Amino acid sequence: MACLFVMPRDLMEAATIDGAGHLRAFRLIQLxxxxxxxxxxxILTFLVT
Incomplete structure (x- = not known):
């Protein structure tokens, strides 16, 4: 889950400025x-097994 820590902060700041809360920003931007x-x-685990 390291990909969640390297997200651009600019996107989260823009979401905050637009009025999105933490959950909404996570659901609509980070996820x-x-x-x-x-x-x-x-998917790879499913294909291998």
Whole structure:
């Protein structure tokens, strides 16, 4: 889950300025950007087993 720590802070700052809370910013910005890194190990594990 290191991908969540290397997200650009500019995106989170822009979301805060636009009025998004922490949960909404996570759901609409961080999660879609991190989804490939989160789902890839699961897909590869499924294919290998």
């Amino acid at each position: 879609p950007l991190a989804l490939p890194a989160i789902s890839s190990p699961g």
